[in-house]
Amino acid sequence: MKVRIEWTYRTPKGLKTSCFTEVMPAGKAIVLAEDMERTGRAKEVSFVDTHDSTWTLKELKAQLKEIETEPHDVKVYFDGGFDLSTRRSGLGCAIYFEQNGKSMRLRKNALVDELQTNNEAEYAALHLAIQELEAMGVHDMPVTFVGDSQVVINQMNDEWPCLEEELSRWADRIDEKLADMGVTPEFVHLSRKENREADRLASQALKGVEVESTTEAKE
Template identity: 60%
Template sequence: MNVRIEWIYRTSKGAETFFHSEEMPAAQVLLFAEDMGRTGRVKSIVFIDRFDSKWSLKELKGYLKGIETEPHNVKVYFDGGFDRATFSSGLGCVIYYEQSGKSYRLRRNAPAVALTSNNEAEYAAFYLSLQELELLGVHHLPVQFIGDSQVVINHLREDWPVIEKGLSNWADRIEQKMKELGLQPEYNLIPRKLNNEADRLATQALNGIEITAVSEVSGDL
């Protein structure tokens, strides 16, 4: 979760002014807040998440402690492929997350039938990722969803209207699952070449190769 700090600073002579920071990861914000607190010059401090909810220092510490052993800092890449010749589809998703001080990558793909377009396959891949998040125990957290489908990303952002009934049904299913899990989604549209992991998984599913794997990764997610 990313938050920004808002605080009132008081000088030794009693003059006060207001400051605010840019958004930063909550753990990093906590380090700054504790350091500022040691100066004795901060009259009040509050933390604001991207949904404009306010957190106290105690609440932020409690949040960070509570998620230590649960999956958090979650990023989801998704992609769907559709073969017009065979009317078969392949779905792929890659989920990066942190848990108990370590970073992990989950790769999952699946074939699909009864889909009628590449856009529908993209929606189905997104829904597959939600099912995997549910199995991981991800709930009531901000999650980044990253894909190269302009249709899916712009529909879910509500930048574009959903006109086709088939796609509207998928959007409704996704919205319902989001509510059930209490997720706070952020949607990021990226070029296809930056979505190669999920794309490869979708292609492998089309070719009959199914993959479910979790591995530990090093470095920042």
């Protein structure tokens, strides 16, 4: 969960102004807000989340306590590869999240036969990641999805038209699943080099190397 802090700053002579911070993890925001309040000059402190909902300090602490045991602060990397010679596709995803006070990473790949193009493989990798999120119990929260496919990212952001019927079906399937889960997606494009973990998982799948693990993420 990420929020920004908003507060009124007052000087000893009574001058005041409204202030706010950049968006940050809620746990960090609570520590900063408590320190600010100890100065006696920060008044009317509140927190605004990414859905523009406003929280008091007490409410935000209670919310963090409630979601502590559930996966949250979720970021997903996905990639798909298509081997033209074998007509097989490798799908890979790496999911980073917080749970029980720990930073965790789930890795998953799959080898599939029924796809026809590399773009389909990219969509299928995104769908695989969403299936894993559902199995983890992720729901009613924002999730960031990161991939190196400009086609998938721009189409899911409604920046490019989805003219191919098969890709349109994938996009609709993904939109419906995310809506059912209450997930608010953010789709972010990055280079293949920056997406090397998901790319490696997809390549391993094409080589017949199956990967499925959940471990504590190392900094």
